[in-house]
Amino acid sequence: MRASQFSKQSRGLTAIDGAMALIVILLMVQIWLLSATLDAYLSGHREVALPGALVSGILFAACAALYLFVHRLESNAKSDESQ
């Protein structure tokens, strides 16, 4: 019983680590996107502002979804422990 609980917790932590790694990658893309959009805007290319904001919004939504996923995993792990 205890061994299976440990294995479950270990799997949960691995999933959280994977989600965090994904968030870091998304964040790096988003930082690049912001700097590229700003550079293009300052060069006079205003048409890039809208697609830049849209893609950045999608990346933020993905990060928020991953955060909720991490939060839910933690809640599940805690409820399993308390049972």
Place this chain on the structure above:
Amino acid sequence: MQSKSTPPPLWREEFSVFKNDERYVSRRQLTKFLTLTSMAMFVGNIWILIRAKLHGKAAPLPVSPVAKLGEIPVGGVKLFQYPQAGEQCILVRTGEDAYVAYSQKCTHLSCSVFYSQESRDLVCPCHEGHFSIRDGSVLQGPPTRPLPAVTLERRGDQLIAIGMTNTGAD
């Protein structure tokens, strides 16, 4: 005694006394921080979008005399301020009947560029940035954006500045 249906207090979630729970808390807090950073990036993009929409139409620039024809020799320069005081620009006579004018502020870190007769281009002395005398485009060095060009018009024996291009606002 606390009943089972009552949710645990917030401090118990954030400051766990159990080692196993602590692993979750530290990871969740880092994830939260990363997500908030992502939100900051998104807000930055929205700010750029708002600026692009709000400043769609720039106010027309003033019409201002720059120099008289023949006032400077071929290869010579004249400094003037346009579109307002403090905005230093450089007029270059590149040929018998050819004049060009650019903002003197380097697009890298705002040092003053000068005209080099040897290399026939505009040079920024701070980081060796070179700009084409023909259109202000970057030839070499750290700048990534061209120099804003002053649009010139000939009226009688006068050269008149009537606008600017490559300013980032056009």
